[in-house]
Amino acid sequence: MLKQVRGALKTVVAAFVSLLLILAFAAWGVPEMRTFVQRAPLKVGRDAFSAQTIQTEYNRTLNARRRQEGGKFTQEQAVAEGLPDQVVDSIATRSVLRQEAKKMGVAAPMQLVRTYLQSIDQFKNPVTGKFDETTLRSILANNNLTAAQFQSMIQEDLIRDQLIGSVAAGPPVSMPFANALILREIERRKVAYLTITADMAGKPAEPTPDALKSYYEAHKDSFMAPEYRTFTVVEVKASDFAKKIAAPEEELRKAYEANKARLYETPETRTLYQFNYADEAAAKAAADELRNGKPVADIAAEKHMTLKEATFTDISRDAILDKAVADAAFSDKLKDGDVAGPIKGMFGYTVVKLVSVKPAETKSFDEVKDELAKQYTAQDAKKQVFDTVEKIEDGRDTGEPMVKAAEDIGLKPVQYGPVDSASLAPGGGIVPDIPAEVLAEAFKIQEGEESEATALADDAGYFFVQVDEVRPPKLRPYDEVADLVQSRWRAEEQKNRIADAVRHVVDAVRSGKSLSDAASPFNRVALEKILARNASDPAFSPDLVRKIFLASKGDVVAGSAGGSTDAQTIAVIEDIGFARSQIGPGEEEAFARYVGERYNQEILEAYVESLRKEYGVKVNKAALTQIFNEQP
Numbered sequence: 162m163l164k165q166v167r168g169a170l171k172t173v174v175a176a177f178v179s180l181l182l183i184l185a186f187a188a189w190g191v192p193e194m195r196t197f198v199q200r201a202p203l204k205v206g207r208d209a210f211s212a213q214t215i216q217t218e219y220n221r222t223l224n225a226r227r228r229q230e231g232g233k234f235t236q237e238q239a240v241a242e243g244l245p246d247q248v249v250d251s252i253a254t255r256s257v258l259r260q261e262a263k264k265m266g267v268a269a270p271m272q273l274v275r276t277y278l279q280s281i282d283q284f285k286n287p288v289t290g291k292f293d294e295t296t297l298r299s300i301l302a303n304n305n306l307t308a309a310q311f312q313s314m315i316q317e318d319l320i321r322d323q324l325i326g327s328v329a330a331g332p333p334v335s336m337p338f339a340n341a342l343i344l345r346e347i348e349r350r351k352v353a354y355l356t357i358t359a360d361m362a363g364k365p366a367e368p369t370p371d372a373l374k375s376y377y378e379a380h381k382d383s384f385m386a387p388e389y390r391t392f393t394v395v396e397v398k399a400s401d402f403a404k405k406i407a408a409p410e411e412e413l414r415k416a417y418e419a420n421k422a423r424l425y426e427t428p429e430t431r432t433l434y435q436f437n438y439a440d441e442a443a444a445k446a447a448a449d450e451l452r453n454g455k456p457v458a459d460i461a462a463e464k465h466m467t468l469k470e471a472t473f474t475d476i477s478r479d480a481i482l483d484k485a486v487a488d489a490a491f492s493d494k495l496k497d498g499d500v501a502g503p504i505k506g507m508f509g510y511t512v513v514k515l516v517s518v519k520p521a522e523t524k525s526f527d528e529v530k531d532e533l534a535k536q537y538t539a540q541d542a543k544k545q546v547f548d549t550v551e552k553i554e555d556g557r558d559t560g561e562p563m564v565k566a567a568e569d570i571g572l573k574p575v576q577y578g579p580v581d582s583a584s585l586a587p588g589g590g591i592v593p594d595i596p597a598e599v600l601a602e603a604f605k606i607q608e609g610e611e612s613e614a615t616a617l618a619d620d621a622g623y624f625f626v627q628v629d630e631v632r633p634p635k636l637r638p639y640d641e642v643a644d645l646v647q648s649r650w651r652a653e654e655q656k657n658r659i660a661d662a663v664r665h666v667v668d669a670v671r672s673g674k675s676l677s678d679a680a681s682p683f684n685r686v687a688l689e690k691i692l693a694r695n696a697s698d699p700a701f702s703p704d705l706v707r708k709i710f711l712a713s714k715g716d717v718v719a720g721s722a723g724g725s726t727d728a729q730t731i732a733v734i735e736d737i738g739f740a741r742s743q744i745g746p747g748e749e750e751a752f753a754r755y756v757g758e759r760y761n762q763e764i765l766e767a768y769v770e771s772l773r774k775e776y777g778v779k780v781n782k783a784a785l786t787q788i789f790n791e792q793p
Contacts, residue, residue, distance in 0.1 A: 202784040203249060205256035206776030212788050219248045219789065224423075231427075231475075236536075245789040249780065257772040258321045269319035274312050277319060325765060334760065339753035343744055348694060350709055351736040353676045353687040355666065356700050358728045361683045362658040368650050376650045377639050383649065384642045389587060389632040391578030392603040394595075395567040397549045397614075398622035399542040406541050408534040416533050417526050425529055429521040430475040433490055434514040436464055444503035444510035451500045451514050475519060486511045546622050547783065550614050553625065563611045563625050577603075579632060602626050620786055656727050663719050663729045670717045676733050689735070699723040700730050709734060 201209035222244065227234045239245070333339075359365075368376075377384065417425070434457050438444035447460055461471045481487035483506040490513045495501055502512035549570065556566025564574045580592040582604050602612050602624075608631040614623040639646070662683070669679035676687035690698070696706050705720030712718050712734050722728040744752050 202781045202788060203252060204777070204779040205253050205773075206260050208256045208260065210252055210256075212784065215249065215252065215785070216788055218252060219245060222248050240789065245785065249785060253773065253778045253780075254769060255317065255321070257769070257776045257778070258324055259317060260776055261772055262320045262324045265324070267320050267323050269316045269323070271312070271316070273319060274316050277315060278312070333750070333753040333757040336749065336753055339749060339756055342756060343742055343749075343752070344739060346694070347740045347742050348710070349691050349738050349740050350734055351689065351691050351738070352709060352732040353689050353735055354700060354730055354732040355676055355680045355683075355685060355687050356722050356728050356730045357659050357662045357666070357683070358726070359655050359659060361685070362655070362662040365651065365658070366654055368647060368654075373643070373646050373650055374639065376653075377642070377646045380649070381636055384637050384645065385634045386587070386637045387581040387583075387585075388604075388634050389579035389581055390603055390628060391576065391580075391630040393564055393574045393576045393627045393629055394599055394603075395553070395563065395572055395574045395625045396599075396617065396622060397546050397553075397572070397624070398617065399539065399546050400621065402542040402545040402549075403538050406538045408537040410530075413530060413533045413537060414526060416537065417529065421523070425524040427522040428477045428479070429491070430477050430519045431490060432472070432474045432516040432519075433476070434461075434471050434516065435473055435486070435490075436460060436466075436471060436512045437508050438503070438510045438512070441503050441505070441510050444512050448500050448502045448512045451512065457514060472516075483507050483511070486513065489513060490515065543786065550623050550783075554614070557611075563627055567625070576629065578630070596624070599624055599626055603628060607631070614783075616782060623783075652727075659727055659729050663731060666731050667717055667719055670731075670733060676717075676731065687733075693740070697723075701732075702730075705730055705732065 202212050202215055203210040223234070223236070223239055226239070226244070436444075436447055438447065451457065451460060457471065458468050461468050464471070478487050478491045481490065485506040486504050489495070489501040489504045489511075492501065495513075495515050497515055497517055500512065500514045503510040504513065549572075552570050553563065553566045553572075556569060557563055561569070567574055577592060577595055580586055580595065580600070582600065584592050584595055584600055586592050596617060598615065598618055602615055603626050606612055606626070606628055608628050611627045612625055614625060616622075617624055665682075666676070666679045670676055680687055690700075692698070692701065692706060692709060694706065694710055700722050701709070702721040702723050705718070705722070708718040708720055709732055714734050714737055717731065717733045719729055719731045722730045
């Protein structure tokens with residue numbers, strides 16, 4: 162923990178805020194398929210969110226990410242990074258907080274919203290330092306938001322902040338608590354230790370037939386044959402439909418033209434220097450000096466700016482808020498090295514010097530044809546999956562068994578089994594090709610029952626399963642497991658021998674002998690080691706390390722050695738000390754704040770999760786999959 166503290170102390174507030182904004186939550190099960198068309202894709206308590214609402218929120222998030230990535234962030238990348246689930250989680254979390262705030266009477270008057278907006282530096286005119294509505298509207302336009310929508314979002318955020326602040330706005334932890342944490346992490350213990358292995362614990366005994374049968378009778382639960390099941394599966398997979406789909410070029414061209422400007426055109430960008438002046442005369446003087454060869458760095462220095470602050474690299478026209486400046490900077494007449502200005506704009510007078518131009522690029526239809534065909538095929542295959550599932554459900558609604566309903570539409574059910582829950586057949590052979598989620602579902606329902614449509618992994622499609630036969634667990638005959646009985650008897654006898662040797666040594670130490678003296682019958686001497694609380698050592702299992710750090714000086718403890726052997730390690734705590742703290746002088750209070758904020762974050766996450774459970778978050782996974790697979 163302390164290895165990360167020094168860096169964390171510098172970014173405590175930023176990390177805490179980001180965690181408030183990006184919370185990870187568990188996934189929910191797939192809803193009943195027969196009603197998914199009629200249901201809202203997302204229900205949170207009394208709130209129901211339509212496909213259009215979710216799609217709009219997703220598109221806004223996706224487009225923002227594309228702007229950050231210079232237009233190169235694809236739908237496939239978004240899905241791979243889990244952006245759809247993040248959007249749905251965000252909507253659900255905002256909803257439960259909004260509903261809880263309303264129940265508690267928490268409000269944010271519009272005057273508070275206006276005051277908050279006017280305090281944000283991004284919306285201020287850099288010359289006057291005052292709130293600039295034109296700047297705000299330009300930013301909102303780039304994000305496809307109206308001023309009313311944005312004010313509503315800010316109002317909700319302020320209400321949520323009040324609610325969250327009441328839950329997770331605790332002070333830093335007390336200094337005694339923080340100091341105790343520091344000491345706990347840097348504590349070190351010096352131990353003398355001896356590891357007892359099987360070869361040190363005496364000669365193994367040989368089992369008699371009666372001893373083996375007695376062991377078998379006493380451990381019947383260990384020799385049970387598992388439950389076996391035979392079941393029939395119907396899979397509806399997108400890949401099966403995709404093989405039969407041909408993407409018409411006419412449809413692909415329509416999709417290309419519809420998304421050309423958004424996805425396949427990279428706008429012209431320019432690199433330029435920009436300086437703003439409050440009066441025209443100063444701007445004109447600077448422009449003349451630049452035209453006469455004065456170095457840009459000198460102009461920047463006169464403005465108390467670094468050259469980097471004056472440079473805009475690969476900026477697009479729509480990224481320049483001031484339209485007058487954008488028009489001048491992107492004029493076809495402006496060539497590399499030319500100066501434009503003074504330009505009268507919303508922030509005074511601007512002077513621009515063009516450095517370079519990166520022409521616009523457009524991917525041709527032929528370049529993206531394969532990508533479009535893949536998207537078309539995937540979308541059409543998904544639709545056929547949903548249609549097929551609905552047909553099976555329609556058949557079941559009329560009383561047909563699931564298997565018969567599937568066969569009526571040309572699907573071929575597959576029977577598996579007998580097989581246990583680990584995919585093993587009687588005798589131990591692996592039954593291949595059973596998807597893990599299918600096997601798990603087959604062991605959830607009773608004999609003769611059918612499952613609802615359940616999602617395959619990676620959104621590959623859906624499956625139904627019918628349990629045909631259940632064979633309960635039963636005791637395997639002794640003759641069948643005789644070798645296993647003997648193996649386990651020997652393993653237990655070895656553990657007992659080692660345990661007897663450990664007791665002998667521990668008793669000797671507690672009676673006053675040193676550990677080395679107690680080890681002499683085994684022709685061994687005690688070794689010494691200094692252990693940290695998170696020590697990883699082949700002689701000490703994590704559980705034994707925990708015992709060592711709970712014991713007092715002079716105590717003797719024993720436990721498993723590290724690794725998978727039956728060896729036991731005996732340790733005597735000889736001394737307790739502390740290593741050098743990685744929390745430097747003067748950083749203790751910052752560490753206390755860090756710990757307090759982490760504690761508050763855990764409280765907040767637990768609070769939000771409890772609200773989600775209280776209000777109920779119901780996700781129609783199939784409908785959401787359809788929404789996100791229709792994205793271009």
